Amino acid sequence: MTPSSRLRSTALLMSAVFALTACGGPTTLTISDEWSRAVPRVAEASAIYFEITNGLDSAVTVIGGSSEACASIELHETSIDDNRVMAMRPLADGLLVGPGESAEFEPLGTHLMCIEPTVFEGSFAVTVDFDGAADIEIVVPIEDR
Amino acid sequence: MRRKGLISIILGVVILALAGWFVVLPQLRPHAFHGVIMQSPTAAPEIDLQATTGELIGLNSFAGKLVVVYFGYTHCPDVCPTTLSTLNKALDQMGDGSNDVQVVMVTVDPERDSVELLDEYLGFFNETFIGLTGPTADIRRVATTYGIFFDAAEGDAESGYTVDHTATLAVIDQEGHLRLVFPPELTADEIAADLAYLR
Numbered sequence: 306m307t308p309s310s311r312l313r314s315t316a317l318l319m320s321a322v323f324a325l326t327a328c329g330g331p332t333t334l335t336i337s338d339e340w341s342r343a344v345p346r347v348a349e350a351s352a353i354y355f356e357i358t359n360g361l362d363s364a365v366t367v368i369g370g371s372s373e374a375c376a377s378i379e380l381h382e383t384s385i386d387d388n389r390v391m392a393m394r395p396l397a398d399g400l401l402v403g404p405g406e407s408a409e410f411e412p413l414g415t416h417l418m419c420i421e422p423t424v425f426e427g428s429f430a431v432t433v434d435f436d437g438a439a440d441i442e443i444v445v446p447i448e449d450r
Numbered sequence: 451m452r453r454k455g456l457i458s459i460i461l462g463v464v465i466l467a468l469a470g471w472f473v474v475l476p477q478l479r480p481h482a483f484h485g486v487i488m489q490s491p492t493a494a495p496e497i498d499l500q501a502t503t504g505e506l507i508g509l510n511s512f513a514g515k516l517v518v519v520y521f522g523y524t525h526c527p528d529v530c531p532t533t534l535s536t537l538n539k540a541l542d543q544m545g546d547g548s549n550d551v552q553v554v555m556v557t558v559d560p561e562r563d564s565v566e567l568l569d570e571y572l573g574f575f576n577e578t579f580i581g582l583t584g585p586t587a588d589i590r591r592v593a594t595t596y597g598i599f600f601d602a603a604e605g606d607a608e609s610g611y612t613v614d615h616t617a618t619l620a621v622i623d624q625e626g627h628l629r630l631v632f633p634p635e636l637t638a639d640e641i642a643a644d645l646a647y648l649r
């Protein structure tokens with residue numbers, strides 16, 4: 306067991322204990338409804354979407370992620386101005402999710418961008434990196450929503 | 451006996467009224483467009499670019515069809531695949547009616563989007579989608595006439611650059627008039643309803 310994975314297991318155990326002792330509502334940091342839009346094999350990038358619910362009593366910051374199915378993963382935000390011009394930019398400072406709050410990663414909004422994807426059907430594992438909490442591993446199904 | 455007759459008359463009236471409300475009225479009401487309708491439809495500006503189908507293409511290549519024009523690029527991970535997937539679902543919903551619709555995507559990234567790449571990329575979403583490209587100056591000229599802005603924005607080394615671009619869709623009718631503009635957030639249902647009405 307590497308030090309970081311031991312840390313992760315400890316964090317998992319701790320959050321499991323918290324979840325068991327608390328009444329009502331999650332007291333953990335959770336990621337749900339994860340999916341990635343199906344793109345053709347020639348695509349140089351794809352997007353990963355999900356919802357983060359921060360049931361902890363402190364803020365966390367999403368700072369990025371990693372996956373064996375992507376050369377790299379970046380945290381991006383698509384914004385649209387009054388003239389309907391779409392622009393996509395990295396969120397250099399990460400995305401802060403306050404205690405008790407949730408954040409939606411969705412099309413035409415915030416997303417994790419998978420650069421040079423290598424998996425185009427089925428699903429792939431992604432580690433979402435946080436500041437202020439342990440990283441979370443998710444399995445992302447590739448869908449055409 | 452008389453009472454029974456009265457009840458059937460009342461019942462008949464109620465049924466007729468309901469039928470009128472749900473069947474006749476919606477057909478009398480004008481179609482409420484989800485896209486932004488052009489009040490006085492003008493001739494759509496010419497699009498003379500290189501097509502993924504091989505030849506140089508002009509709008510008259512699609513005469514008799516509704517043409518949906520989108521400006522996008524294949525290195526775009528979020529907006530463009532979302533829009534192309536939505537358009538495919540809209541055409542799907544239209545069934546045979548989709549034969550009267552031609553979707554074209556003009557690349558705003560001709561440096562990286564070759565004809566082959568565009569063709570393969572678009573074909574994944576729908577085999578009927580046609581990609582258009584050409585020299586940057588030509589694309590910019592066409593885009594400007596459609597009120598479309600685009601500009602490359604520097605990314606970091608890993609992801610390369612991205613292209614800011616107006617993400618609206620223009621709809622050109624069978625007579626070559628610019629009729630409708632779809633904002634990027636419309637759903638497949640909304641797009642299908644508008645296209646089915648114009649068809």
Ligand SMILES: [Cu+2]
Nearest residue numbers: 381393418527
């Ligand atoms: Cu992105």
